[in-house]
Amino acid sequence: MKPETLAIHSSRMADLNAGAVTPPLYLTTTFEREADGSFAYGYLYSRNNNPNRDALEKSIAALEGGAQAIAFSSGQAATMTVFQTLRPGDHVVVTQDSYYGTPALLEELFHPWGLTYTRVDMNDLDALRASIHENTRIVWIETPSNPLLKITDIQAVAGMAHEAGAICICDNTWATPVLQRPLELGCDVVMHSTTKYFGGHSDVLSGALVFKEEGEMYQRARRLQSIGGAVPSPFDCWMVVRGIKTMTTRVRAQAATARQVAEFLAKHPAIEQVHYPGLENHPGYAVANQQMSLPGAMLSIQVKGGAEEATQLAGRLQLITRATSLGGVESLIEHRASVEGPNTATPPNLLRISIGLEHADDLIEDFRQALANA
Missing domain, CATH: 3.90.1150.10 (Aspartate Aminotransferase, domain 1)
Structure with a gap:
């Protein structure tokens, strides 16, 4: 389907109670077990999953062309979870001109914990190559960048990251999947502050990660979110789904x-x-x-x-x-x-x-x- 159609139909939910066209809002924090102890609908507790969050994640994954998406309480929570999947001693390369909160996370939270990082001009491929080490696990792109709107060649940088055995992640907040699809250009993960164009009305705080494959990083990020609790509320998810329809x-x-x-x-x-x-x-x-x-x-x-x-x-x-x-x-x-x-x-x-x-x-x-x- 074309993006306009996906935006409207990718979040559709079947309402068996009333046949509502607009998805219902599931405010419950817990879900009833069957007599045998099972969960007929797959839901246990709202920190783990929720029908509104499932609908949002399905829609975002479809729009970016990913295998899975995880919705978060903010873009910063999504970024933080990415870095939490790493181990002390790992190394990250991040674009020089980036949203100031990204290097702030690295410097103030993760560097004392044992993560190292290098900021580099992604337009200088020689400098980028020199910045990638044996322990580099992530190359973080942001294009267009914030606030100087520098453009990174996604395909070139992703290729260089993969040659070194690293994962390439793109902050696609400013472009959205409407204008740019990094997974098709070689990236492994896309990050969004869905507060911005996805919500579109300056009234909801949220974030998301989209994974090209349902691999180890996806599984670990999903587990970390479940343990840490950086989840959006059902209403937040409902609001972002509403925004997506006109995005x-x-x-x-x-x-x-x-x-x-x-x-x-x-x-x-x-x-x-x-x-x-x-x-x-x-x-x-x-x-x-x-x-x-x-x-x-x-x-x-x-x-x-x-x-x-x-x-x-x-x-x-x-x-x-x-x-x-x-x-x-x-x-x-x-x-x-x-x-x-x-x-x-x-x-x-x-x-x-x-x-x-x-x-x-x-x-x-x-x-x-x-x-x-x-």
């Missing part, structure tokens, strides 16, 4: 608008640089064209001046909301360096923009008036 339409519309906004900002004299892989001058433009169907709905801009000028520009916007996160129906903007804190490598004049479903003309006009006084 393909939303993401494509947002990407089309983002291109227009990026083109406008790229021509404005008050803007130093626009980071958007849909622009021909972007260093990753050719690779993005090969592995993405559209360049996405995220962009970052560097305002001429510094942090003060960037903050002032964001403050003059009237339609675009100043807030963290992304992927919702409303457009958001944030001064990224101040969010990431004193150890950030993000340029101080950078603003990260998540394009929503407003009309492109209205968003451009909002930037036009804000930039008029720049």
